[in-house]
Amino acid sequence: MVLRRLSLRGFRNYKVLDVDLSEGVTLFSGSNAQGKTNLLEGIYALSAGRSFRAAKDSEMVGWGEEAAWAKGWVSGGYSEFTVSLSVSSAGRKTARLNDVEKIRPSELSDRLNAVAFIPDDLDLVKGSPAARRKFLDLQISQLSPVYRQTLSVYSRTVLQKNALLKNYHEMPDAPRLLDIFNEGLVKEGSLLVKMRSDAVDAFAPLAADTYAYIADSGEGLEVTYVPSVEVGHRPDLGSVREAFARKLATHRAAEIARGACLVGPQRDDLGLSVGGRTASNFGSQGQQRTAVISLKLAEAEVITASRGEAPVVLLDDVLSELDEGRRQRLIRRFLGRCQTVITATDAEYAFSMPGCLSYRVTQGEVGPA
Numbered sequence: 241m242v243l244r245r246l247s248l249r250g251f252r253n254y255k256v257l258d259v260d261l262s263e264g265v266t267l268f269s270g271s272n273a274q275g276k277t278n279l280l281e282g283i284y285a286l287s288a289g290r291s292f293r294a295a296k297d298s299e300m301v302g303w304g305e306e307a308a309w310a311k312g313w314v315s316g317g318y319s320e321f322t323v324s325l326s327v328s329s330a331g332r333k334t335a336r337l338n339d340v341e342k343i344r345p346s347e348l349s350d351r352l353n354a355v356a357f358i359p360d361d362l363d364l365v366k367g368s369p370a371a372r373r374k375f376l377d378l379q380i381s382q383l384s385p386v387y388r389q390t391l392s393v394y395s396r397t398v399l400q401k402n403a404l405l406k407n408y409h410e411m412p413d414a415p416r417l418l419d420i421f422n423e424g425l426v427k428e429g430s431l432l433v434k435m436r437s438d439a440v441d442a443f444a445p446l447a448a449d450t451y452a453y454i455a456d457s458g459e460g461l462e463v464t465y466v467p468s469v470e471v472g473h474r475p476d477l478g479s480v481r482e483a484f485a486r487k488l489a490t491h492r493a494a495e496i497a498r499g500a501c502l503v504g505p506q507r508d509d510l511g512l513s514v515g516g517r518t519a520s521n522f523g524s525q526g527q528q529r530t531a532v533i534s535l536k537l538a539e540a541e542v543i544t545a546s547r548g549e550a551p552v553v554l555l556d557d558v559l560s561e562l563d564e565g566r567r568q569r570l571i572r573r574f575l576g577r578c579q580t581v582i583t584a585t586d587a588e589y590a591f592s593m594p595g596c597l598s599y600r601v602t603q604g605e606v607g608p609a
């Protein structure tokens with residue numbers, strides 16, 4: 241799919257922006273704090289219905305504005321359509337298809353897919369398991385409404401069970417309630433485990449391949465699924481259910497004593513290693529960055545395979561951190577495969593990208609480079 245045109249109104253530091261994008265690579269260059277990341281955030285919000293960095297979506301509303309609004313003109317498959325998202329300063333979000341049809345903001349990803357790499361994404365390697373779970377969840381949710389729904393029900397049940405465990409000894413009927421919650425967790429959680437396991441299976445070899453290509457060395461990136469409920473390789477749903485139910489039973493007393501949930505996919509992790517060593521502990525800056533980019537690019541390939549259309553790839557400030565060889569190979573890997581929008585402080589990069597459309601960003605305005 242191709243995002244042909246983007247409009248922003250009252251979005252971060254953009255009062256009014258209307259800009260055409262290339263089918264290939266579009267480069268937005270500019271000094272620090274001019275609005276480069278904000279622009280990518282606008283595109284991302286049109287695909288995910290939420291910001292890629294703000295804790296609260298209302299942070300996207302320009303200071304002094306009542307609402308932020310973004311709209312994209314998309315050519316996908318055999319159709320042309322528009323998607324739009326408005327966010328009020330109170331945080332109310334409205335998403336629309338073709339200006340009229342209201343859809344849920346999370347359903348925007350059924351229309352437009354984007355994969356973003358922003359510097360914060362280094363948390364995927366360096367941060368806690370929560371960052372890696374979020375990556376998995378976002379990736380699978382983009383492609384599966386069933387996963388989105390299951391994750392939402394599962395997360396709600398975890399909250400309810402935690403509340404019960406906290407006041408377990410004061411609650412009447414607590415043992416029976418705990419049984420009911422555990423039954424729900426096994427039902428929904430096992431599906432999450434199965435879908436996560438399948439997803440990692442699909443993208444781990446793609447990530448390894450991309451890493452080897454960009455790094456141009458023998459060292460490999462290994463991605464593994466590390467579930468809280470131990471299951472074998474390619475588990476079937478029945479065996480996940482049994483393993484999860486068993487683990488809940490053996491941890492029942494401990495959960496009551498601790499007053500919190502101790503097992504389940506809310507405690508899963510992804511293992512990332514480069515050349516056989518844990519990337520967070522032993523990877524260099526460049527290796528960690530290349531690992532995260534490879535994960536994101538693998539995500540783009542999974543989306544392409546599943547949708548039959550490539551997502552828009554958003555790369556925020558990645559070029560400057562890579563050596564010339566890695567930079568060239570990253571660009572070569574993407575030219576002609578996905579529509580790519582790149583930001584950089586240096587406009588010179590345009591010369592290494594044939595056919596690149598290049599803009600300059602200055603204080604929330606976009607002009608020719």
Ligand SMILES: Nc1ncnc2c1ncn2[C@@H]1O[C@H](COP(=O)(O)OP(=O)(O)OP(=O)(O)O)[C@@H](O)[C@H]1O
Nearest residue numbers: 252253271272273274275276277278299301302303
């Ligand atoms: N809600 C908002 N309303 C108005 N301006 C905002 C809002 N949020 C952030 N800004 C401002 O937008 C400006 C541009 O931010 P942005 O992160 O896009 O910069 P950038 O061009 O990516 O810079 P860098 O090269 O440093 O990453 C910043 O000066 C920031 O203070």
Ligand SMILES: [Mg+2]
Nearest residue numbers: 276277556557
């Ligand atoms: Mg930035």
